[in-house]
Amino acid sequence: MTVVALDDTDSRERGMCTTYAAHLVAERLRDRGASVERVLLVRLNPAVEYKTRGNAALAIHTDVDPRVGLAVAEEEVGEVAEVDDPRTNPGVVVAPEADAPEPIADFAERAMREHLDPGEAQSLAAAHGYETAQWENGRGVVGALAAVGAWTAFDDWTCERIDYRAPDRWGTERDVDAESVFAAADDAYPDAWDTVDREEAELVCVPHTPGPILYGIRGDDAETVAEVANSVESERVHASELFVTNQGTDAHLRAADLADLEDGRAYCTDATVVGEPATRRGGHVFAPVEDDGVRVECAAFEPTKRFRDRVRALRPADRVTVCGEVSDGTLKLEKFAVRDLDETESVTPQCPDCETSMESAGANQGYRCRDCGTSAPGKVEQPVDRDLDVGWYEVPPCARRHVAKPLIRGDWDAPIHPER
Numbered sequence: 001m002t003v004v005a006l007d008d009t010d011s012r013e014r015g016m017c018t019t020y021a022a023h024l025v026a027e028r029l030r031d032r033g034a035s036v037e038r039v040l041l042v043r044l045n046p047a048v049e050y051k052t053r054g055n056a057a058l059a060i061h062t063d064v065d066p067r068v069g070l071a072v073a074e075e076e077v078g079e080v081a082e083v084d085d086p087r088t089n090p091g092v093v094v095a096p097e098a099d100a101p102e103p104i105a106d107f108a109e110r111a112m113r114e115h116l117d118p119g120e121a122q123s124l125a126a127a128h129g130y131e132t133a134q135w136e137n138g139r140g141v142v143g144a145l146a147a148v149g150a151w152t153a154f155d156d157w158t159c160e161r162i163d164y165r166a167p168d169r170w171g172t173e174r175d176v177d178a179e180s181v182f183a184a185a186d187d188a189y190p191d192a193w194d195t196v197d198r199e200e201a202e203l204v205c206v207p208h209t210p211g212p213i214l215y216g217i218r219g220d221d222a223e224t225v226a227e228v229a230n231s232v233e234s235e236r237v238h239a240s241e242l243f244v245t246n247q248g249t250d251a252h253l254r255a256a257d258l259a260d261l262e263d264g265r266a267y268c269t270d271a272t273v274v275g276e277p278a279t280r281r282g283g284h285v286f287a288p289v290e291d292d293g294v295r296v297e298c299a300a301f302e303p304t305k306r307f308r309d310r311v312r313a314l315r316p317a318d319r320v321t322v323c324g325e326v327s328d329g330t331l332k333l334e335k336f337a338v339r340d341l342d343e344t345e346s347v348t349p350q351c352p353d354c355e356t357s358m359e360s361a362g363a364n365q366g367y368r369c370r371d372c373g374t375s376a377p378g379k380v381e382q383p384v385d386r387d388l389d390v391g392w393y394e395v396p397p398c399a400r401r402h403v404a405k406p407l408i409r410g411d412w413d414a415p416i417h418p419e420r
Contacts, residue, residue: 001097002097003061003094003147004025004059004062004070004072005093005095006025006147007058007141007143007144007146008089008139009082010082010211011087016080016081017211019213020164021058022060023039023239023241024080025072028076029060032072034062039058039059039060039242039243040061040150042146042246043056043251044111045112045113045266046266046403047265047266047325047326048264057140057143057147061151066096066131069094073094077135081135083136089137091133091139091144092133092134092141092144093121093125093130093131093132094132096129098151100148100149100152101128104128104148105149106149107149108154109149111143111146113254113266116142118137121142121145122134156246156249156251157244157249159221159222159242159245161225161226161241161243162213163214163215163216163234163237163240164212164240165212166238169238170210174235175234175235176206176214177232177233180233181195181203181205182196183231184232185228188224189420192218193408194406195217195218197396197397197419198420199306202398203215214235217229218247220409222242246403247402248404250323250405252266252403253266253323254268256268257269257291258270258271262326263329264326264327265325265326266323266325267331268321269291270291270320270321271319272317272318273288273316274295276315279312282301282302284299285299285300285308285311287300296330297329297330297331303398304333305395307395309387313386314388315342316342318338318340318388323335334400336392337393337412338390338391343383343384343386346380347381351374353369354371358374361375391415392412393417394417394418394419396419406419
């Protein structure tokens, strides 16, 4: 089984989409009589600064001769890649087998969590006899090689069915019937997820970029995403492709201590809240956490909408697990778990006789009731109602990264409070 992989054909400004380029390569191979077993959509490290929004690399598993696969991919990428954008640097890697050797699988895992060099990718590909092609600086070879190794490296896979627009419609407003999308999303939830955001009344599956995608339906299996996609009422669908993907799997997160966090990577780590959450300019919410003397700020930015209220509800002494990307020393929250809530507060004592609040008797002298003469040595603890429960909280679908795992998927080590 030959693997034909490609990456970095799109542009933030000019549109295009690497999934569409992969679809075109797969269609060309099918037209030549080849069988395409699967098309992988592999989301890589979401923290790299030169990515487009989703940082996707693609791999086509097919029975074609590797030389034919390379020729088709070179021709198609050469035609559709937005190489006039200086940040677009396509790459193609063709491997003669789907089961990647250990160094290639390791490379794929690192590509989810690190920043890798094109030179390393080229050398590693050459060492294993893989054919490569590149345009401009060839940075796309990194993603393409990672896509070759992904099938061996990862074991949690989901599906996405993408329906594409006719090329003459690119850049125009999409015609998608919202009511049909919400109805299909309700029928298929939770097997299909992040199709819509009900609270924000937003069609999450419909992009706003000028590229070829009409909508993309994500879910746990191929049958479910196909049923949802087929239920959507919209402008004419030009083409469709089913992708097997690592979306919704948290493949980018690694466990680490707070002291070991580095910029440009994503983590899951335990800590204690050590200050009151603060809302700053722009509506962003910041909460300081600490572990073993190391302090980091966690942020819930304005696009995470109502998730910020969950962060605002945290209090000093709450024990939490926080997940997200680290940038400039700040952990940008994707989800968090409350492990232990501080459910008491220190308050001024009440007089046991008249039940009025006591007043300070002076520095370090406790409290005294002016009317009754009773006294207390200091503040007292009393229960307090919290607007949080123990368990997991997540950003809403409209703010979720492609690779981040929705709480509705899989088993968690505490109760979940999912967003729909």
